[in-house]
Amino acid sequence: MPRREPYVLVECRAKLNLVLEIVGKRPDGYHDLATVMHPVGLESRLLQELGLPAFPVAGLADSLRIGLGKPGIRLRAWGLPSPPGKENVAYRAAEAFYEMAGLEPRATLELHKAIPSEGGLGGGSADAAGVLRGLATLHYWTDEEALREVARSLGADVPFFLGSGAALAEGIGERLSPLPAADFAVVLALGTPGVGTKWAYSQVKPKHYTDGSRAQAAAELLSQGQVAEPWNGFVPALARERPDLVALIERMTKLTGGPAGLTGSGACVFGLAPDDSAAWRAEAVLRQQGYWTWSGRSASEPLTVSLQYTAERP
Template identity: 40%
Template sequence: MEKSITVTAAGKINLSLRVTGQRHDGYHTIDTVMHETGLHDTITVTLGGEGITVDCPGDIEPQSNLAYRAACAYIDACGAETGVHIAIEKHIPVSGGMAGGSADAAAVLRGLDSLIGTVDKERLYGAALSLGADVPFCLAGGAMRCTGIGEIMTPCRPLPPHKLMIVGGCGEKRSTAAMYSELDRRLGRGADGCGGESRIDIGGDMVQALESGLLDRICAALHNDFELVNLGCAEVRRLLANCGALGSLLCGSGPTVFGLFEPAFDTAPAVDRLTAAGYRVLYVGI
């Protein structure tokens, strides 16, 4: 008989993101505070049949889908002889800076671990890291300060009560690699990965702001290096501020933007204004 489980895959926002350098193997090092959101995909994992199949919107080849690769990694790690079918209901914007693909991969790992349960935590996180730098955070969830290439995680206090708005249509979708390359040029890093390293403790500032539990202090500490090379976010951030947001920021490398409001704030007029301006409000929640 087939065994099945449905799990959620939460998108993330970066409350702060500083690109601190580039390793000689090409990977960039970062200092970022990530926070999961209520905007999520829904993943159904079913054991049975032969091979690994993925049902997902869009034209992505199964072998290029991180969810497919996550299933391969888990089956390889546990040695189970079973087919896997993955059905993905997408809500997180594709290539929007919210780690949608990484969240889906992490959800597949969690789902398979619930159904099979023979992989220890160390190997599970090793499989996650093999899939991408954001996947370990998406597997852990919550709020984390992430350093290294994103795999070194330290839990931090989550956001206090707030209302979160996520806005799409804020600029051109570009690959993360292209955004890093442009940022390297702006920060003066050479091809050897040296130069332009940051010593400003942006991540530490955000952790301290979160510890205070004060939303206005947290919003004052919001920072994302990628805003240097994603100029399309500036106008929507101005509009969010005019609509009453205490703070706003680019999600990851963009182009999606989020805004933070007081928890009781009426965001309906803001949704109307943003929609009239041609943006897409993807999520409003607490």
């Protein structure tokens, strides 16, 4: 009898840290933060279906990478560079979901990577959250707290991407206070080389700690529909070793005519443009100068999940 198989399409969006404060270092070695996070329209796309793929591998582009690990989980990734197989947090998210749910792993994941790594845009975390949300949809999993616990185990930013709108994140990112999303034009430019998170934190000294009041004020403004001027504690921490990022922030401000800042620990700089035209013009100049760039608008949700069905199969 013919059947139609379910699959899920997930749009996994990048995030900006509109304001990011490094509050201090904990006894366990992690740093406490206070940051306002907001999704933007730059997105990777993730297709998920249960079981083995129903399409041939032959004929796909050379850039397509096939990651095979635990039986029942298949990851295919293309687009911007991303780790293969178990090295990819999307794959580990699938493993963690099945372990948590007590189900036999049986998923195929296709990831079109559009969010660059080592940019502070949360691309890997968005992918991981997309896998969790997609598999929960396919398996009719309704225990949201268990899903969030798995998200926390995968990375500090991952729970944010399971939420909706913007958020004030505190601690190592595990304490989230939802905020309404705002609508604004934005330009992104990626400094090179990328910035590894571990290295960035190694540059942070006690003099770079602040009390979190900037993030609290930015959250209050966002709750009123206004976007605070960007501020990021990693900028002074990285300024000596990465003066190019400071220069890129200044260049972005001049090109957009609006405020600019660093997202995450870098190396992506964002500019808040007064309108779409200003964003496009700034992006064009930066692209001509050799930067990876993107321009568009903010987004209302970190993830969009769409459950669909294949054509009937015999």
